[in-house]
Amino acid sequence: MKSPICTMLGIEFPLLGFSHCRDVVAAVTNAGGMGIFGAVNLPPDRLEEELAWIDAHVDGKPYGVDLIVPNRFEGKGTALDPERLLGAVPDTHKDFASEVLGRYGIDASSIESGRGEFLQFAENLTEEGAMASLKVAFKHPIKLIANALGIPPDYMLSMAKEHGVAVAALVGTKEHAIKQVEAGVDILVVAGGEAGGHCGEVSTMVLVPEVHEAIQPYGNVPILAAGGITTGRQMAAAMAMGASGAWCGSVWLTTAEAETSPVVKEKMLAAASRDTVRSKSRTGKPSRQLRSPWTEAWDQEGPVPLPMPLQALVSEPALQKIRDLSGGGHEGAMALDTYWVGQGVGLMNQAMSTGAxxxxxxxxxxxxxxxxxxxxxxxx
Amino acid sequence: MKSPICTMLGIEFPLLGFSHCRDVVAAVTNAGGMGIFGAVNLPPDRLEEELAWIDAHVDGKPYGVDLIVPNRFEGKGTALDPERLLGAVPDTHKDFASEVLGRYGIDASSIESGRGEFLQFAENLTEEGAMASLKVAFKHPIKLIANALGIPPDYMLSMAKEHGVAVAALVGTKEHAIKQVEAGVDILVVAGGEAGGHCGEVSTMVLVPEVHEAIQPYGNVPILAAGGITTGRQMAAAMAMGASGAWCGSVWLTTAEAETSPVVKEKMLAAASRDTVRSKSRTGKPSRQLRSPWTEAWDQEGPVPLPMPLQALVSEPALQKIRDLSGGGHEGAMALDTYWVGQGVGLMNQAMSTGAxxxxxxxxxxxxxxxxxxxxxxxx
Structure with a gap:
């Protein structure tokens, strides 16, 4: 296809596939699109392992890596102090999570001792942690590096330039888009409020043409449309409005290659577009996910979510417990089980391979x- | 253009323009689209007057009428009892409205005595009221009648059939779309959550293909995409996804013909897509409008909005007072002033004529x- 994205990234079809599963990433790349590996939850040694596996499975074809390097968070600019961070999680929040699990027949007593295992997300959000991930990423033949939240810091931009790697950034407002192009990113991922994971409030249908118009004075920074897109007709729609391609995350979650739990896969295949909710209860920032009694409890009666990354230290250990039990057929856990997904889940009604x-x-x-x-x- | 909407309605370009201003309706029709007159706030004699004016200004070209005939509301099936309805509005709500006006230097004491003047909306929502409006509408050479909320009742469908008028219905979910086509409507107006006025939660980008897919088993009911659409590129996008045309309301509000107050017009031309809010504070059902200190006060500290049509008996008299003073340059009123508009307001940056x-x-x-x-x- 004749798109600036294809030219810039050396791909055939301007469809970028974001996933935490290396198999999905390789399969998107091998099918003519470009897989983007979501690395935010991995320590550097595990990231190295995953990227080496991808290298061995894409035969030199291009892929990318996605990180979160936010501008403001607990403990920015300092090395992570695990004790301090764990100590900053209030009992109100931990108790509420345990109480919700209890209602569904899940014993939460084992969670506290393992909470420290969920510090990697917080670690990766420090400058030190982000730098460690970037160093690993740039050792591999990646063609794109994306920042999922906020403006990429200078060191990220210069490392990318040095390695000839395109820098992408996710934005949910016109104002952020302008700041990103002023900072020098190469590609804007313009994500509507219907997107899974972190998202803004403005819909893809409005945000894509609004950003396209707003960045005209800043040169030809190509736009990838994101948010709700799970079909080729929506990709065409976005490109008719000014995007040069699409960035999709949700659509891979029900593929054969995805590591999504079978219970959540089934829920997603059955879900309509209304079965998602935008909530701060998972990370502390608004993110869209499958509605479940877990999200309902937080949104209707839970304490106000903590700032990033503290809220994840409450939600992730509980959700891991849910996932483990759900996989074993525990009915309460199966009811609570959830994962990030966009409104486009309403169009994901058939399990198929990533290539398909x-x-x-x-x-x-x-x-x-x-x-x-x-x-x-x-x-x- | 070769669209089933053009064939069905006898128009050149499948763009339907909803407006409460007869001048806008006539101008859209005269420019090759189809104007739809929003009649919900008018008594029958005023509706007669407006439609006669339109007849005199479109030279036989097609136009339509939009009403609200909801399925559930206060006092359905009975004649309206003004005393009972006015008495059902709690002091908490009236006092809060007055208090907010007071903060902005507006004396609300005159509102109470004039509250009865705002009963027309409620009157039109009764079966008797809706029937009176329909009788007026069908005396004119309209080509479309739309129901803005819920499934058109049988008497509306049979009157339309008898007069050879197409029936359209607005839907915000897949489930409602299926019910509407089962009931026998001729056109679905599929409205995403970014729409101005009453709206659901699912975005246009997702809802249009989701509904298009869902109604396939029910024959070829054409879809008009609505919600956030204020440009031709968005209309093309929606039509690439399965719509046969577009239904737009917001985009006319800043035209030369629109009766929008000058203060609100200026606010709209300056607004970005994020400057709207979906709130129950105006009618009791979620509707999208320009964010102002009025909407902020209700959403952040106001009492829970009343069911339709009671909330309008609180909000409309206050908003009328605001509008009157705002027009005269009252600073507090200018700050509070607001009107329904969709996220597409972010793309409405230039005042022009409706035809343009x-x-x-x-x-x-x-x-x-x-x-x-x-x-x-x-x-x-």
Missing amino acids: VVQCFKEDFVAAFERLSNFLEMEG | VVQCFKEDFVAAFERLSNFLEMEG
């Missing part, structure tokens, strides 16, 4: 173009 | 198609 998803996107894109041609009575 | 807006849509639609053609390296 990419192929469906291509065919559906062309069909959408033909639909539009027919309205204008032109030859498709 | 329609022309912009046409040109931008073709440009969007060409943009898409270029990606596929096809001739546009």
Whole structure:
């Protein structure tokens, strides 16, 4: 396809596939798109292992890495003090999480002793932690590095330039988009409020043309549309409005390659678009996820979520416990089980391979173009 | 354009323009789209007057009427009892409204005596009231009648059939869309959560393809996409995803013909997409509007909004007072002033005539198609 994204990244089809599963990343890349490995929860040695595996499975074809290097958080600029951080989590929040688990027949007493294992997310959010991840990433032949929250710091931009790697950044508002292009990012991932994971409030349908218009004075920074896109017709729609491609995360969660738990996979295949909720209860910032009694309890009766990364030290250990039991058929855990996903889950109704998803996107894109041609009575 | 909407309604360009201003309605129709007159706040004699004016200004070209005939509300099926309804508005709500006005230097003491003047909305929501409006509407050569909330009752569907008028219905979920086509509506207006006025939670980008897919088993009911659409590129995007046209309300509010107050017009032209809020504070159901200290006060510290139509008996008299003073340059009132508008307000940055807006849509639609053609390296 003739898109600046294809030219810049050396890919055939401007569909970027974000995933925490290396198999999905490799499969998207091998199908002609570009896989982006979500690395925020991994320590450097595990990241090294995953990227080496991807290198061995994509035969030199391009892929990327996604990190979170936020501008403001607990403990920024200092090395992580695990004791201090764990000590900063109030009992009100821990007790509420345990209480909700208890209602669903889950004994939460084992959680406290293992809470320290969930510090990696916080560790990676420190300058030191982010630098360690970046060093690993740039040792590999990546073609793109993305920052999922906020403006990439200078050291990230210069390391990328040095390695000839494109820098992408996720934005949810016009104002942030302008700041990002002023800071010098190469690609904007413009994510509507219907997106899974962290998201803003403005819809993809409005945000893509609004950002496209707003960044015109700053040169030709290409836009990848994100948020709710799980089909080729939506990708075509976004590109008709000014995007040069799409960035998708949710659509891979129900593929054969995804490590999504079987219970959540089934929930996603059955879900309509209304079955997601935008809530601060998982990370402390608004993120969209599958609605479950867990999210309902937090949103309706829970304490006000803590700032990032403290809230994750409450939610992640509890959700891990839920996931473990859910996998074993525990009914209460199966009810509570949830994961990040966008409103596009309403269009994900069939389990298929990652490669087949990419192929469906291509065919559906062309069909959408033909639909539009027919309205204008032109030859498709 | 070759769209089932054009064939069904006898129009050139499948852009439907909803407005409470007869001048906008006539201008959209005269520019090749179709104007839809929003009639919910008018008594039958005023509706008669407005439609007669439109008849005299469109030279036989097609236009439509939009009403609200909800399925559940205070006093349904009975004649309206003004005393009972006014008596059902609690002092907590009236006092809060007055208190907010007071903070902005507005004396609310005159409001109570005039509250009864705002009963027309409630009157029109009764079966008797709706029937009176329908009788007026069908005396005119309308080509479409729309129900803005809920499934059109049987008498509305049969009157329309008898007069050869297409029935449209607004939906915000897949489930409602299926119920509407089962009930026999001719056109679905699929409205995303970014829409101005009453709206759901699912975005246009997701809802349009989701509904398009869901109603396939029910035959070829054409879809008009609504919610956030204020440009031709967005209309093209929606039509690439399965819509046969677009239904827009917000985009006309800043036109020369619109009766929008000058203060609100200025606010809209300056607003970004984030400057709207979805709130129950105006009608009792979630509706999207320009954010102002009025909406902020209700959403952050106000009492829980009353059910429809009671909340409007609190909000509308206060907002009318605000509008009157705002027009005269009262600073507090200018700050509070607000009106319904969708997130697409972020793309409404230039005042122009209604006809020019329609022309912009046409040109931008073709440009969007060409943009898409270029990606596929096809001739546009």
